[in-house]
Amino acid sequence: MVNYAVCTDEELMLHLTRGEALAFDVLYGRYSRKLLGYFVRMLNYDRERAEDALQDLFLKVVEHPESFDPARTFRPWIYALAYNTCKNYYKHNTLKKEAHQELMISGQDPDEEPFLKAARKLDSASFRKALEALLEELPIEKKEVFVLRYQENHSLLEIASITGCSEGTVKSRIHYTLRTLEEKLNVFNPIKD
Amino acid sequence: MDKNDDLEKMLHESMQWKEGEQPEPNPEIQQRIRARIQNPKQIMPRQEGLLSRILILLNLEIKLYQAVLSLGVFAVLMICFPAGSPVPKPGESVVLADSLKPNACSSAKENKFLIRNFVVKVN
Numbered sequence: 001m002v003n004y005a006v007c008t009d010e011e012l013m014l015h016l017t018r019g020e021a022l023a024f025d026v027l028y029g030r031y032s033r034k035l036l037g038y039f040v041r042m043l044n045y046d047r048e049r050a051e052d053a054l055q056d057l058f059l060k061v062v063e064h065p066e067s068f069d070p071a072r073t074f075r076p077w078i079y080a081l082a083y084n085t086c087k088n089y090y091k092h093n094t095l096k097k098e099a100h101q102e103l104m105i106s107g108q109d110p111d112e113e114p115f116l117k118a119a120r121k122l123d124s125a126s127f128r129k130a131l132e133a134l135l136e137e138l139p140i141e142k143k144e145v146f147v148l149r150y151q152e153n154h155s156l157l158e159i160a161s162i163t164g165c166s167e168g169t170v171k172s173r174i175h176y177t178l179r180t181l182e183e184k185l186n187v188f189n190p191i192k193d
Numbered sequence: 194m195d196k197n198d199d200l201e202k203m204l205h206e207s208m209q210w211k212e213g214e215q216p217e218p219n220p221e222i223q224q225r226i227r228a229r230i231q232n233p234k235q236i237m238p239r240q241e242g243l244l245s246r247i248l249i250l251l252n253l254e255i256k257l258y259q260a261v262l263s264l265g266v267f268a269v270l271m272i273c274f275p276a277g278s279p280v281p282k283p284g285e286s287v288v289l290a291d292s293l294k295p296n297a298c299s300s301a302k303e304n305k306f307l308i309r310n311f312v313v314k315v316n
Contacts, residue, residue, distance in 0.1 A: 021230045028226070032218045040216050047216060055222045062230050128207045150208035178200075 009074035016065040024062055032058075034152065035082055041147050042086045044136050049089065057085050079152070080162045083144055090140050127185075134181050145173040 004012060004026040015023035032054065039050035060081060061068075068077055135143055144163060148154045149170075160167045210216075 016230075019230060019233075021227050024227065024230055025223070028223055032223070033215060036216050036218045037210055050216065051219055051222060054218055055225065058222070058226045059229060062226055063233070124207065127203070131204075131207050147208070150204045153205070 010068075010070055013065055013068045013074060014070065016062065024058075027061075028058060031078060035078070038079075038082060038147060038152060039086070041135060041151060042082075042140070042143060043089060045132075053082075053085050053089060057082055060085075076154075076158050076161045079148065079154070079158075080164075083162060086140060086144070130184055131181060134177070134184050138177060138180070142173045142177050145170050146177045149174060 002015065002020075002022075004015065004020075004022050007015070007023070007026065009027065009030070012023045012027045016027070035057065036050055036054050039053045040047060043049045043053060057078075061078070068074070135146065138146070141163070145159055148159045148162060149156070154162070156167050156170050159170045163170070
């Protein structure tokens with residue numbers, strides 16, 4: 001008798017390839033809420049669409065469990081699938097998808113001082129609201145990186161693996177988002193120090 | 194470093210779902226996916242010809258050499274034991290005659306019919 005609850009995600013995927021529905025239940029329990037939260041943010045708070053995306057994603061997992069490479073870790077793999085699901089939604093729906101120009105950074109961290117000054121003028125609720133409004137406007141590839149970093153708490157390396165780009169590009173996209181957010185916060189609070 | 198830490202903390206906190214805000218998945222989704230595991234989609238079989246279907250039904254696998262060998266044996270049997278030689282009954286005689294060899298085959302448009310072989314029975 002297998003105790004699925006103590007199995008790793010990778011072991012559960014192995015059980016799933018044998019059609020064991022209990023393995024799916026455990027995986028679903030571990031990831032469904034987090035992934036739904038991810039989809040809700042990625043798909044501009046469209047709850048219905050987010051649930052459709054969640055269902056599509058897990059159907060892909062259970063229909064083709066053999067597509068998971070056991071040599072890889074499960075978490076980046078399922079988030080990469082989730083990202084592709086979102087991209088399909090952007091492709092086939094009227095979600096914003098314009099490409100923004102990448103900001104190039106030359107190795108050094110961006111100057112966070114102006115951003116923090118602008119952010120501190122707001123209470124946390126207003127800051128959050130501004131952040132959510134900004135996320136809705138961001139193109140998918142930048143939003144993806146930001147949500148994975150700050151909502152899903154992935155490392156830069158993991159994000160690079162999920163999105164298939166370099167760590168430098170990941171940093172650049174986060175920096176871009178912070179700069180845009182800073183501008184937005186200054187618009188909300190035009191009185192500068 | 195502190196500034197960066199502050200910023201990271203602020204962003205992490207802002208991006209987390211607050212109590213009661215975290216979206217909960219509809220339980221039906223899990224049921225639907227579970228049903229798919231228990232009843233996986235049937236893969237449509239390839240379109241097969243009639244012979245292939247019969248062979249599949251009989252679970253036979255005929256190889257080319259087997260087919261050639263069978264044809265050879267059939268041809269030898271046809272030569273050794275030609276069919277169509279009528280056996281006369283007592284008191285009857287049989288005359289076998291060939292018609293003229295036709296120069297051309299009759300077609301549907303022609304109003305004549307070329308007979309290649311026929312048998313005349315004389316009582």
